[in-house]
Amino acid sequence: MPKILQHAGGDVVEVILADHRWFEEALRELRDVESDRAAVLADLATVLIAHAEAEESKVYPQLRKKDAIDAEEVEHSEHEHDEGNEALLELMEVEDTASEEFSEKTHELSEALSHHLDEEERDVLNPARTDVSQEVRDDLGAQFAAERARLIESGAGSIENVRKLVAAAKKKQKSS
Template structure:
């Protein structure tokens, strides 16, 4: 049973925050946490952009600009994720700096998405449709994880695709 897409997205957001705490902890398995974060973050973003955002755009009370902005912020998050993944060693001097850049980018996106898109969706999208979207979101996210979406080569590809769209 998947549940309401809004609640599922919010649960992922809280998991990102948990993983940020682990990534900041010198005594933790930071590389393991980074692998989990990369996988969940990319799968989450791709499922939102591929399935959830297009469905929400069909509702009059959902601001198209906010949905587009959400996708732009996913791209910024992927860039910051790649920068941290490329550091590789949690003991390296650049780790903390790149981690904080990632945390800042993701937390900014979570805050905006929760205040705008998700709040609007809670009001505009009927509960049954949110449950249907929840099932679609969970399946799409799982498919992305199975495809290895958290691998550094895939994250590089995402960043490159974004650069080409901007050029």
């Protein structure tokens, strides 16, 4: 099982990419019937929620301010986080990790997450590389890492918190 990465900071692009590769490894572990799927899922939920929340609060606003990404890109990325959270919750609610339902919900989460990682790497991280100075990227990396660590410590991946995030996203979607 991949160990949860703790970032000290550094270039925000590299820090985010390290998480993305970790997510891919965790998904591979979830597909393995011989792995401790419940433990892998708990770690994945914790890091995934902390990662997305830290991006939304620390990274996206700064990239927007620096004109590396626009409001539409931020909204799209946040929408994909909401979709991923919903797929994550559906997986977390499956009681039997050896069931076909668990495998199906793992596939759905994998599809949503893989799609988001691809788009974010192309449409958010590439502009961050080219349109934002190294100094700003390093500062953002430190902010992102600190917020991500705080959220991990706070239990961001608990099923109660994931339910709360999904409910808030549905409410926001209905009002828009």
